[in-house]
Amino acid sequence: MKMTPAMTMAQENMQPGVITEEGFLGDETIPVVDMIARDEGEMRDAGLSFVDTAKRLAYFMEEGQKGLGEPVTIDDKWLIRVVDPRGQLPCPFKDGFFHKMTAQITRKETNESVVVTDLSIHLLREHHFIEGKGSRFRLEPQVMKRVLFD
Amino acid sequence: MMIIIAPGAVALIAAILAAAISIVDKVVNNYGEVELDINDGKKKIKLDGGESLLSSLAGQEIFVPSACGGRGTCGACKCQVTSDVGPYLPTETPFMTKENLADNIRLACQVKIKSDISIKIPDELFNIKKYDSIVKSIVDVTHDIKEVTFDLQGEEINFEAGKYVQLVVPPHGKIKGSTQRAYSMASKPGEKDIVRLLIRLVPGGIATTWVHTELKEGDRVELVGPFGDFFRTPTDTTMVCVAGGSGMAPFMSILFDMLDTGELDREVWYFFGARTVKDMFYLDELRELEKKMPNFHFVPALSEPEEGTPWDGATGLITDVLDKYLKEEIGTDKKREGYLCGSPGMINACNNVFTANKVSLDDIFYDKF
Ligand code: FES
Ligand SMILES: [Zn+2]
Numbered sequence: 001m002k003m004t005p006a007m008t009m010a011q012e013n014m015q016p017g018v019i020t021e022e023g024f025l026g027d028e029t030i031p032v033v034d035m036i037a038r039d040e041g042e043m044r045d046a047g048l049s050f051v052d053t054a055k056r057l058a059y060f061m062e063e064g065q066k067g068l069g070e071p072v073t074i075d076d077k078w079l080i081r082v083v084d085p086r087g088q089l090p091c092p093f094k095d096g097f098f099h100k101m102t103a104q105i106t107r108k109e110t111n112e113s114v115v116v117t118d119l120s121i122h123l124l125r126e127h128h129f130i131e132g133k134g135s136r137f138r139l140e141p142q143v144m145k146r147v148l149f150d
Numbered sequence: 151m152m153i154i155i156a157p158g159a160v161a162l163i164a165a166i167l168a169a170a171i172s173i174v175d176k177v178v179n180n181y182g183e184v185e186l187d188i189n190d191g192k193k194k195i196k197l198d199g200g201e202s203l204l205s206s207l208a209g210q211e212i213f214v215p216s217a218c219g220g221r222g223t224c225g226a227c228k229c230q231v232t233s234d235v236g237p238y239l240p241t242e243t244p245f246m247t248k249e250n251l252a253d254n255i256r257l258a259c260q261v262k263i264k265s266d267i268s269i270k271i272p273d274e275l276f277n278i279k280k281y282d283s284i285v286k287s288i289v290d291v292t293h294d295i296k297e298v299t300f301d302l303q304g305e306e307i308n309f310e311a312g313k314y315v316q317l318v319v320p321p322h323g324k325i326k327g328s329t330q331r332a333y334s335m336a337s338k339p340g341e342k343d344i345v346r347l348l349i350r351l352v353p354g355g356i357a358t359t360w361v362h363t364e365l366k367e368g369d370r371v372e373l374v375g376p377f378g379d380f381f382r383t384p385t386d387t388t389m390v391c392v393a394g395g396s397g398m399a400p401f402m403s404i405l406f407d408m409l410d411t412g413e414l415d416r417e418v419w420y421f422f423g424a425r426t427v428k429d430m431f432y433l434d435e436l437r438e439l440e441k442k443m444p445n446f447h448f449v450p451a452l453s454e455p456e457e458g459t460p461w462d463g464a465t466g467l468i469t470d471v472l473d474k475y476l477k478e479e480i481g482t483d484k485k486r487e488g489y490l491c492g493s494p495g496m497i498n499a500c501n502n503v504f505t506a507n508k509v510s511l512d513d514i515f516y517d518k519f
Binding site (some may be wrong): 086 | 217218219221223224225226242245324325326327329352353354355356364394397399423424425429453454467468469473485492494495496499
């Protein structure tokens with residue numbers, strides 16, 4: 001697929017050392033548009049919609065904040081710990097700034113976790129970008145399906 | 151003919167171009183020697199222009215707090231600039247309050263020194279040093295908190311209990327640059343030859359993952375400090391302290407310093423919240439302290455105690471426990487000070503409880519890092 005100038009700018013901002021030390025691309029070198037197209041397919045295969053997944057993640061982020069930094073059990077099934085280091089990150093697409101708030105969402109019965117930030121929820125919802133494979137904050141569709149939903 | 155360029159090549163070309171632009175900038179925009187005036191002539195330094203204010207100051211061994219490698223994303227490096235250095239960058243404005251803008255507070259990492267410049271920094275920053283330390287011991291105090299003790303190798307650190315240092319995390323794995331993170335010292339001012347930190351694993355956190363998976367006893371690590379405005383008042387006002395997790399650190403320093411310096415009679419309440427028994431630590435040390443300081447009360451509380459695990463302390467969210475004690479045990483008729491160590495969310499929640507119990511916001515202390 002063709003890279004628009006906005007996508008090219010975003011891909012540059014996603015390189016290691018620009019916005020974050022490790023960047024957003026993980027081990028991948030393909031164009032961001034192609035990653036997005038592939039991941040839209042992976043989300044579809046997992047039966048997940050971007051809107052509902054973002055809503056679900058935002059719900060856990062909000063509930064997890066009630067633990068005031070300590071893990072808190074939500075709906076009996078999930079253990080959420082929200083950490084809120086001070087500071088903000090710009091979106092690589094340059095359409096906003098996001099707190100560095102991070103949530104670890106663990107499904108209690110399997111102990112499997114998803115780690116998500118305010119910025120990664122925005123990237124998923126607005127840009128259908130779930131970070132490159134190998135990135136610390138990659139939101140793997142199959143893992144999200146297992147961990148986040150009933 | 152159509153030319154197809156692989157994205158790896160695009161990234162490489164972008165990197166080469168960026169490097170070329172920076173070299174051209176250095177050569178073409180030769181800013182020459184400039185003067186950096188600190189605190190109305192208290193210190194005047196001649197240096198080569200072209201670098202950021204943050205790195206220029208570090209080059210002179212003047213360390214402004216920083217936690218993002220100068221990328222403009224932590225907001226820790228705020229500094230008052232009293233000469234004209236041009237308009238705010240889009241990277242700076244999200245961090246600025248109205249008062250900051252009125253005082254021309256800038257992010258030192260985003261301000262490039264191109265001509266003579268005047269700044270104002272707190273005098274304490276002149277006392278901040280870089281320490282070349284060796285990891286003396288690493289102890290697991292819970293399943294996700296490590297107590298790490300650093301030997302300063304003959305150097306001494308002078309600080310008030312409650313202050314913090316920045317740990318310099320060296321490049322490792324995919325992390326090409328060094329990064330710094332702030333941690334409150336758990337060691338006491340009397341222990342000048344060491345620094346002890348409590349480091350809790352943060353999901354996805356670069357620094358804490360490095361400490362938890364790679365750092366070993368005997369490793370060399372740089373520490374920068376002491377920083378911060380968090381310390382007890384020199385009064386006998388009742389202290390009400392609240393923490394959870396690694397927020398324990400500054401209170402270990404403050405409480406054991408009080409013991410060392412003979413401040414045994416001040417009324418101190420310490421509320422420490424954890425989820426389960428396996429997240430609790432230093433209980434024995436603090437129970438011992440209660441025996442030595444007659445007016446010290448330690449209130450550990452579990453928010454989700456597990457069935458079948460014995461627990462005889464308080465239960466509930468730490469803010470609910472605090473509220474109950476403020477009303478029923480400590481009382482609202484005398485002056486009280488709040489001391490907090492935790493996330494912005496925890497601090498907000500505690501501030502609400504304190505103000506609802508007639509503790510003025512001016513009497514609540516915490517560090518903003
Ligand atoms: S060092 Fe982080 S914003 Fe300047
Ligand atoms: Zn965006």
